[in-house]
Amino acid sequence: MNRNIAVFILLILIASSFKYRTKTRGQVSTVNPAQVQSVKNISQESGAFNKAVLKLQEGNQELAKGRASIYKSLWSHSEDVSNFCAMDGQEYKGWESVEKSLDSFVQKMAGNSNFKLEKIASQAGPEQGYVLQKEHYTLQDGIKVDLNVTIVFRRENNEWRIVHRQSDKLAMPAEAIIAAK
Numbered sequence: 001m002n003r004n005i006a007v008f009i010l011l012i013l014i015a016s017s018f019k020y021r022t023k024t025r026g027q028v029s030t031v032n033p034a035q036v037q038s039v040k041n042i043s044q045e046s047g048a049f050n051k052a053v054l055k056l057q058e059g060n061q062e063l064a065k066g067r068a069s070i071y072k073s074l075w076s077h078s079e080d081v082s083n084f085c086a087m088d089g090q091e092y093k094g095w096e097s098v099e100k101s102l103d104s105f106v107q108k109m110a111g112n113s114n115f116k117l118e119k120i121a122s123q124a125g126p127e128q129g130y131v132l133q134k135e136h137y138t139l140q141d142g143i144k145v146d147l148n149v150t151i152v153f154r155r156e157n158n159e160w161r162i163v164h165r166q167s168d169k170l171a172m173p174a175e176a177i178i179a180a181k
Contacts (some may be wrong), residue, residue, distance in 0.1 A: 049124035064115035
């Protein structure tokens with residue numbers, strides 16, 4: 001009896017799966033060319049985005065030296081910006097809070113830190129773009145800080161502005177763990 005119930009349930013599942021597959025196939029419609037809107041020239045947007053990424057890297061170099069003006073100039077000053085910072089484990093939301101977190105970060109850098117960057121990926125669409133990178137800082141006292149960083153940009157008044165930054169500390173490489181033992 002139990003086996004008959006299991007077979008019956010299996011048949012119901014197969015039948016309902018078939019029903020939904022045929023439904024979705026039936027709902028596919030053709031596109032009317034008159035309704036298609038033109039997409040912005042993404043290659044132009046990519047050029048402007050690449051310039052913003054280069055300015056970001058310049059801002060990172062300056063940030064490590066204790067100068068935050070270039071880096072701050074890249075941020076949107078709206079209330080929907082956010083910075084999730086691995087250095088202190090805090091989340092900052094809104095421009096005033098994010099600006100304070102950047103000022104605090106500059107103070108921790110102490111003015112002459114070494115900075116290295118590994119860009120992993122970046123891409124932009126018409127309105128948003130992102131950068132994935134690893135940032136390596138060596139502070140004046142010799143402490144090393146290695147971060148995985150994700151930065152999200154948004155177009156505002158034909159300028160690329162940072163709206164979100166999230167950093168996480170890199171996991172310690174296996175070689176370093178073995179060497180420490």
